Amino acid sequence: MDAGAVILVGGKSSRMGRPKALLPFDGEPLIAHIVRKLETIFPEVVIVAAPDQELPTLPVKIARDDIAYQGPVSGIYHGLQTSTKEACFVTSCDAPLLNLAFVSHLLAQISDVDIVVPFWEERFQPLHAVYRTSVAPLLKNQLERGELRPVFLFDKVRTRKVEEEEIRGFDPDGMSMLNMNSPEEYETALRLWHIRNSISVSVELFGVPRLLAKTRSVTLNLAEGATLAQVLSALAEKLPMLAGRVIEAGSLISGYTCNINGLDFVRTPNAKVASGDKIFLLSADAGG
């Protein structure tokens, strides 16, 4: 399905004490970091900002929420209205650890429903969900009635609830849905980011994976002690076109295997990798 992304940036950032969209993250403003990530799978990104909010120059469409600080329903509505796509992944600018394999999985579920929304830690996650743009008029009605919580919409349209077990297959700790509202949570997110990116491995693609990804190799940053499962999850996040075709929920689909440094052929998810490892992703069948 032709889909785009919507990022809501118009919150007050009152607990943070400074605009969350402009917090430094991995050497750039957080909003730029999130846009750059989403651009890898979405051809169109819409930012929904408050009427006078300042933003860095980014390759996105900007939608201005005509009345500031109305809450997420208004932001989602304006984002969907501005998008030219059939469906949009909607997130906020305070979620720095988006997992693109999980996002791609959510997107793949939209074909016969109107909304796909994760249910994590006993709560719906409406700002980490996929919406058909056709629901925008319903959101407008909601706004007019003063129903400012997105969950009211979920009962009115075809909604796919994604349960925790399914989420953990892509994102065991639900980091993709982590958002930051205070300086302490910002520090935690930065620390997590660095832990998750402390070693570097390269993945070389052969055969079908190379044709799908249109690249021969990628470098991945991972946590110390990372396993093959984490390599594959990170790879599916970086190259979402491999999700469902070669990699599924951190494992290789039947018919594919990995080789580490040209020596060991491995498929077991708990195999450890080390910094500098070269991991080849190839067909498990060498016949010819």
Added chain:
Amino acid sequence: MYGFHGSLLHIDLSSGQSHWRAIEETRLHRFLGGIGLGASLLYDYAPAGVDPLAPANPLIFASAPLVGTGLTTTAKFAVVTKSPLTGFIADSLSSSYFALELKRLGIDALIVTGQAAGWTYLFIHNGKVEFHSAQQLRGKSALECESLIRGDLNNSSARIAAIGKAGENRVRFATISNEGRHAGRGGVGAVMGAKNLKAIALCGDRSAIVADSSGVASIAATLRARSLGSLTDKYRNIGTVANLSVFNRLGVLPTRNFQQSTFDEAESLSGETLTENNFSRRNGCAACTIRCERLFKALDGGEQRLEYETLFALGPLCGVHEPDIVLRAARLCDHYGIDTISAGGTLAWAMECNEKCLLPGAQDLGLRFGEAAGVFGAIEAIGERRGAGDLLAEGSRLAALAIGGESRRWAMHVKGLELPGYEPRSLKTMALGLAVSPRGACHNRSGAYEADFSGEVDRFKADASRGALVRDSEDFAAVLDSLIVCKFLRKCFTDFYREGAELLSKVTGWDCTSDDLRRVGERIHNLKKLFNIREGWTSDDDWLPERLLTESLPTGIARGVALSPTELREMIQAYYAAREWDETGLIPEKKLSELDLTGFLPQDAETRI
């Protein structure tokens, strides 16, 4: 009888006589069809020590129980004879509508012996055998023959197998072609040519009946669905040419006559690059859902079928990196009807001889690593048996014997059959598989490389565990090749022997178990070995070319990796032990009795070619 017809047709070209004979069901039980049935008939019909190019050497086309059942990938047939390249068994498989038509003749095997007085083609239909003059077909390619014969017979539905000019000229690695596919290895086309038999046209009207048609249809539906899943992604989306780039990275891509196992220009020839730049269309064998065949565009606008072995043999093995040269060289091989692996192996040997000024005439052909003109000129010269091509048409083993000196050191063959595109030094299980294979250096009669690519073993190290691995792989292949099922379907079975036995039972009505099927595989392999023993095999024939045992790999991930004669010898001994053969590789009578093979006791060994 279900699944089979229970009969064979024997045509003697010398006398013009044809005989339809019954095949005992016990023979089919013991050897199934395809390679197994063909090997058992070869043992009976070939006089011990027969010259492979003599009229008495039988050329056997064997069908199989699964042919015509609608099961995906089974439209195949086997060609079995004594190889003019090795002097041992040649068992080649091919796949096309010719296979379906062979079964529709109402026979399980066609045996051709003798030699026609002049060039002939056969037309077999409605229980009749017609002999037609093939004088007008001389020098024609197999594809040209197909359309000319259909016109001559005024029969557009005839299915035809034919030889090209290489077969006519008895090039020892000539193929038998059918609808663009080939029974490729071992020189079966030369045997056909030696009989003055240019082509065989078939038009059948009978179907074999299966015992449980709904049961077979149910299994066929399951396998068809699995064949379209991720397990066959490689074959369906790129084809076997996908091997080249990853083999290069893993240091197992034979390059410049096995002087290296990596090729600096591999990316320009990789399956991924070819797919992006040269892809023309996808094709498949008859009744196949995988459809691994890829046709690529050459610069002149023509298209050419290409798979990994041809790509490796006419590319890196000869130092060639331009896709267009490989495509046009492959087209030339198809035109003449030449096995591309043996062609590439023989050319690479000649290129190295030329570098060392050892091969008279190679200079004239311009045979130098990486040079297109030399490749094209040499293939033509081989097909025509012209100049130095006459010697190269003998294959690398006999050519090296003829010119003598050091050249045998880099003649890369086992038992006379040139090596396929798997570097043995960095694939130690494969090294053993290649050394002991009854038909010579072969990647199809065992899939020994699978262990090396699976993480089951350390592929750089030799050890005794490989003996049982190779044995199991050979027996598995013997069953696949006798049922017949394409090897590209093999991973779609979850428990092959159980599912295979169930399938065979539903086709034939037999009560076949997993253990029965395993035993059949072992029996067929032992029978092939018995044939070789009868034809003069000794344990010296189970060995690898000297280069592989004296030079370590100089480049890539496998740099420094070597294989010593001691390591190979130990693996071979482990293999003989796993087979329960004696230490010289002969089969004890107890084993023959256990396998119900005592009727095939070897006679006195005869001199090989």
